[in-house]
Amino acid sequence: MANVNIEVHHVTRVEGHGNIVVNAKNGVLEECRLEIVETPRFFEAMLRGRPYTQSSHITSRICGICAVGHATASLRATENALGIEPSEQTVLLRKLNFHGEIIDSHVLHVYMLVAPDMFGVGSVIPLVKTAPDVVLRALRIKKLSGDLCATIGGRHTHPIAMAVGGFTHYPTVAELKALRQRLVDARADMDETVKLAKTLPWPQFNRETEYVALRKEDEYAFIDGTITTTDGGKYPVKDYRKVTNERMVPHSTAKYTAHKRESYMVGALARFNVNYDKLHPRAQAAAEELGLKPICTNPYLNTAAQVVEMVHSVEDSIRIIDELLVRGIHPEPLPPFPGRGGEGVGSCEVPRGILFHNYQIGENGLVKNANCIIPTGQNLANIEADMRKLVPEILDRPQDEIRLMLEMLVRAYDPCISCSVHFLEVKFV
Amino acid sequence: MFDDGRKTKDEGRKTDETVDHSSFVIRPVLVLGLGNPLQGDDGVGCRAIEALQQYTLPETVETLDGGTPGIGLLHLLEGRRRAILVDAAEMGQPAGTIVRFRAADVTLAGAAERLSLHRTAVADALALAEALTLSLPDIVFFGVQPERVGWGQDLSPKVAAAVPQVVQAILHEISHDPKEGIHMPTKKEAPETKGLILIVDDDPDMVEALRMPLEAHRYSVAHAASGRLALKMIPELRPDLIILDVMMETTTEGFQVSLALRSPDPRSEYAAYKDIPILMLTSIHSTTPLRFGPDQDYLPVDEFIDKPVDPDKLVAKINALLARK
Secondary structure (H helix, E strand, C coil): CCCEEEEECCCCCCECCEEEEEEEECCEEEEEEEEECCCCCCHHHHHCCCEHHHHHHHHCCCCCCCHHHHHHHHHHHHHHHHCCCCCHHHHHHHHHHHHHHHHHHHHHHHHHHHHHHHHCCCCHHHHHHHCHHHHHHHHHHHHHHHHHHHHHHCCCCCCCCEECCEECCCCCHHHHHHHHHHHHHHHHHHHHHHHHHHHCCCCCCCCCCEEEEEECCCCCCCECCEEEECCCCEEEHHHCHHHHCCEECCCCCCEECCCCCCCEECCHHHHHHHHHHHCCHHHHHHHHHCCCCCCCCCHHHHHHHHHHHHHHHHHHHHHHHHHHHHHCCCCCCCCCCCCCCEEEEEEEEECCEEEEEEEEECCCCEEEEEEEECHHHHHHHHHHHHHHHHHHHHCCCCHHHHHHHHHHHHHHCCCECCCCCCCEEEEEC | CCCCCCCCCCCCECCCCCCCCCCECCCCEEEEEECCCCEHHHHHHHHHHHHHCCECCCCCEEEEEEECCHHHHHHHHCCCCEEEEEEEEECCCCCCCEEEEEHHHEEECCCCCCCCCCCCHHHHHHHHHHHCCCCCCEEEEEEECCCCCCCECCCCHHHHHHHHHHHHHHHHHHHECCCCCCECCHHHCCECCCEEEEEECCCHHHHHHHHHHHHHCCEEEEEECCHHHHHHHHHHHCCCEEEECCCCCCCCHHHHHHHHHCCCCCCCCCHHHCCCCEEEEECHHHHCCCCCCCECCCECCCEEEECCCCHHHHHHHHHHHHHHC
């Protein structure tokens, strides 16, 4: 019987750090876990004592990929705490900015992280030689999404124009029209992306689990909504703890979560499973093209769901811009501090899944307490449960193949364990 | 460190509607700070840009706090003639050491072999550009050797002390552009503001009330929400004047800050800052019959101003204190 001993340290092509540990003796799985070595655990310390107006700017620095998402969740938590209601224009601009980040993150994940696995190369660099058009398409889409974020949020990576109750500057009509044209032109790249995804050899693996996502009755939810699960749970965001039920595990500094089962999944596949009926028809057509139907229980197809969401976000961005152009852009003053404190929860669906920010703000406008639950933290238990089911199914394969399958599984979740260290490592030659 | 968004800087946005497809002005020279300001010394690039934005730079130069753009770095570099990147760099040097280098001079670890969207973003982005034979600008790096990288918003003292030096080095770099021949001696660089005022107060409304008249009179304003935070910020910011509230987390916090800053002990860690004028905010004069004033031993501040603050009196006192300095 097979003996397997795998330790993958710092899974490559995963944002942040994670170690996979798998041990099997005589065909029996003895140990199987994903070790997390860093989390944004000083979140509360970052915010405590800071003016409420700074929270979104500070938290947007947690992650360079989910910067808009953290800023948005932060703003919604703050607004809910202070009783501030954003205007319809603000809501539209936020949704548009959010779509930019969804496209930006997903295109990187699909093209730069997952496609190399599927093409059997170690990274995107070799792909440049064999399929340069694919890489250039990815960069073209990324540039569009980055410019969308910069036009609305004021900066490519960390939005600076988003504020409590509104925006500090606004796109011009000409900018919106230019963006709209580029989004329309991007449909061709979306079609090619779907075609590419269709050719990728997705691993066949299924495990039933619970899927958790925000849901709204009038749209495919990314910001606000009701926490909804495929096992029948429905909760207002303020009751997020009833879903997350965080607990500590010995091998991780991150907290694990569970709702009705031992684990649940968040992210693009969860959103797809919960909100398929709210997708744009073009996105539903893309799903059909990819053979993706709810409820899909293959976690590797989280990436396929990301492709579907990219199509949706392009189409919904066009719709939002059309609405903004009809309404016209009208500068609005930011609401003053209401002179009261309070507690509020903000939630949105960042690329990797549902994110919660929870703040207590004092009557002096300073943050008293803060809590944050990131999507990857919620997926950890589910990834481990997947690994425990997957490993026995593939124990007869070569160890390198098992290792790759596990790495690909972790990468399929698109984890952002910790956007921790960014400094250059330099050797002088 | 974190702008609240109400005073956003023009970071390359166009103001007219005759824009190109990208909707952004592409200025030929980009000075880009990289890193995460929530990760200790990793944020040195962002801090350098923040300091650099206090200077008037040529129209051809854009400064950008790029944060952690990942592969997006390529798009930030696109269309530029020249790029100056400032980032924390592990170079095996003493903390705070600044090294100027070009990509060709070094091996940037991580490229190609372990592509991650974050960890080696600069190396990966440059490797990707090279593989795609994309046209990149002339890139100069200013690497600052970090001492401590990890969750936390403060720079280590050695790296904080390097910020003014790296700013001067970048100003020098900008002023000696070989292509345009711009010669802009840094000593003639006129800061946009008359000085940097650090407001130490835990009341955001009071901070805003003070900020507005000060900025209207061309002062730059930084804010610390506690005395503890102020003592951490002062070595880095080196403000020209401190406005200090008394009651914050503790009822005598402002007093403690002033005593720390004005400690007669020459070995005090704040000895270098004892000459920074301190204007103390108080409501004691308006709410009680008590009267007190500056005292070298017990209350070593330079001036008091009563709450509610009269903006004209505030500016007049600050002008006078800075003139005296």
